[in-house]
Amino acid sequence: MESQALTEILTWNTQMAVSGAILIITFIGIFTEGVHGFHRTKFAMGGAALMVLCGQYFGFYNPTLAVEAIDWNVVFLLGGMMTIVAIMIPTGGFQHLAYRIADLSRGRLFLLLALLGTAVTVISLLLDNVTTVVIFGPLIVMICQALGVSPVPYLLAAALLSDTGGVATLVGDPPNLMIGSAANIDFNTFLIHMGGIVLVAWIAILIAQKWLFKKELSVTPKKPDFSGKGEIQDPQTWYAALAVLGVMVVLFIIHHALHWEPWFVAAVGLTLLVFIAHKTELDKSFEDVEMSLLMFFVSLFILVGGVEHSHFLEYLGQYIRPFVESDLLLASILLMWMAAILSAMIDNIPFTAAMVPILLGMEQQGINVTPLWWSLAIGVGMGGNGTHLGSTANVFIVTLSERVAKETGDDSLRITPGLWFRKGTPAMILTLITSSFILWLFFDFFSTPFH
Numbered sequence: 001m002e003s004q005a006l007t008e009i010l011t012w013n014t015q016m017a018v019s020g021a022i023l024i025i026t027f028i029g030i031f032t033e034g035v036h037g038f039h040r041t042k043f044a045m046g047g048a049a050l051m052v053l054c055g056q057y058f059g060f061y062n063p064t065l066a067v068e069a070i071d072w073n074v075v076f077l078l079g080g081m082m083t084i085v086a087i088m089i090p091t092g093g094f095q096h097l098a099y100r101i102a103d104l105s106r107g108r109l110f111l112l113l114a115l116l117g118t119a120v121t122v123i124s125l126l127l128d129n130v131t132t133v134v135i136f137g138p139l140i141v142m143i144c145q146a147l148g149v150s151p152v153p154y155l156l157a158a159a160l161l162s163d164t165g166g167v168a169t170l171v172g173d174p175p176n177l178m179i180g181s182a183a184n185i186d187f188n189t190f191l192i193h194m195g196g197i198v199l200v201a202w203i204a205i206l207i208a209q210k211w212l213f214k215k216e217l218s219v220t221p222k223k224p225d226f227s228g229k230g231e232i233q234d235p236q237t238w239y240a241a242l243a244v245l246g247v248m249v250v251l252f253i254i255h256h257a258l259h260w261e262p263w264f265v266a267a268v269g270l271t272l273l274v275f276i277a278h279k280t281e282l283d284k285s286f287e288d289v290e291m292s293l294l295m296f297f298v299s300l301f302i303l304v305g306g307v308e309h310s311h312f313l314e315y316l317g318q319y320i321r322p323f324v325e326s327d328l329l330l331a332s333i334l335l336m337w338m339a340a341i342l343s344a345m346i347d348n349i350p351f352t353a354a355m356v357p358i359l360l361g362m363e364q365q366g367i368n369v370t371p372l373w374w375s376l377a378i379g380v381g382m383g384g385n386g387t388h389l390g391s392t393a394n395v396f397i398v399t400l401s402e403r404v405a406k407e408t409g410d411d412s413l414r415i416t417p418g419l420w421f422r423k424g425t426p427a428m429i430l431t432l433i434t435s436s437f438i439l440w441l442f443f444d445f446f447s448t449p450f451h
Contacts, residue, residue: 019310044299051306069305080266086288093238098139121165129162147221153213167381168198175352186256201431237277332371339379344386386428
């Protein structure tokens with residue numbers, strides 16, 4: 001009886017066709033936002049609304065199921081962390097940190113690149129990489145202009161290293177939040193499995209950048225005096241925020257033992273900060289939260305939830321299942337490379353949203369998909385380095401370089417798609433090769449279920 005029911009579910013039907021068509025049309029709209037001029041969030045919202053309406057008409061979805069499909073853990077966690085960052089930025093602490101790094105490098109350009117890359121990576125472990133490059137991008141330009149050197153190597157390194165660093169933790173990159181929440185992976189488990197791979201990949205990128213930008217890093221810079229620049233304007237709030245982040249790190253580490261979801265850790269940290277930094281204007285801080293990104297996530301969850309309820313993703317999963325069962329290692333490595341290549345061409349968030357239910361479906365059928373979760377996280381994270389459109393952080397860095405090139409009249413300061421292909425794509429390939437080798441070498445570790 002159960003076999004017959006399963007066969008009926010996996011038979012192609014109108015519900016699958018309708019939900020699949022809406023998903024494909026919406027994704028095409030999201031991926032081609034640069035062509036038609038509509039922001040990707042608008043297409044995601046339109047697709048979500050259409051999915052609910054059509055789902056109700058054809059009997060596989062409704063508004064109640066749509067609300068249940070939203071992963072509020074991801075939405076609240078992102079919103080909380082964004083608000084904390086919005087409180088920290090006006091203090092001048094990040095500017096102070098950047099100028100101290102510049103002063104510490106003493107004109108040694110590769111050391112400057114390494115120190116800035118380290119700062120960006122460490123911050124990306126807790127804050128999402130988009131926020132990190134938005135903070136540090138303009139500071140890097142100012143420092144490079146003071147030194148009389150091209151900011152291109154440092155901007156590119158900031159994007160590459162923030163994308164890579166964010167893969168290491170549960171809260172470092174939006175796809176990680178989606179994977180961790182869906183697969184119920186706690187902070188420690190994520191860090192233990194991803195930390196080593198990310199460290200090796202990070203070192204590989206740094207070495208590659210030294211070789212790829214050998215000419216730019218060999219020039220003799222000016223010797224400006226950075227002392228006295230970038231003073232902290234609101235020390236009380238800055239140091240209070242650092243203390244709160246320290247408390248949050250501890251809570252993230254023990255959140256599983258406390259039976260707390262990661263979003264609640266962010267909520268506790270934010271609440272603590274607004275009471276300590278009592279002069280903070282909450283209205284202003286909330287204004288700086290990227291509501292469009294949060295709405296993008298909400299719409300994607302509703303959209304994919306409809307596809308899941310139509311059993312379309314389960315239908316696709318039945319064709320993937322035999323391959324996974326026959327060779328789990330090869331399937332894991334192929335998923336990593338496929339996720340990376342697709343994430344380099346399109347945004348990694350929609351791809352992750354579509355893959356998560358497929359893996360969950362196979363897991364419910366008794367298949368060990370543990371290594372596939374790690375492969376997906378590595379692929380969508382490292383794949384963002386492949387092109388200038390691979391991640392939102394990359395798009396911001398490219399846009400910033402174009403503005404600098406226009407203001408200075410020096411077109412060599414522009415990060416073009418061709419330049420990214422020559423300098424960034426090799427970094428992606430290098431990290432995927434190293435990650436594949438580590439996954440193969442320690443496959444027993446990565447394939448051990450974490451529950």
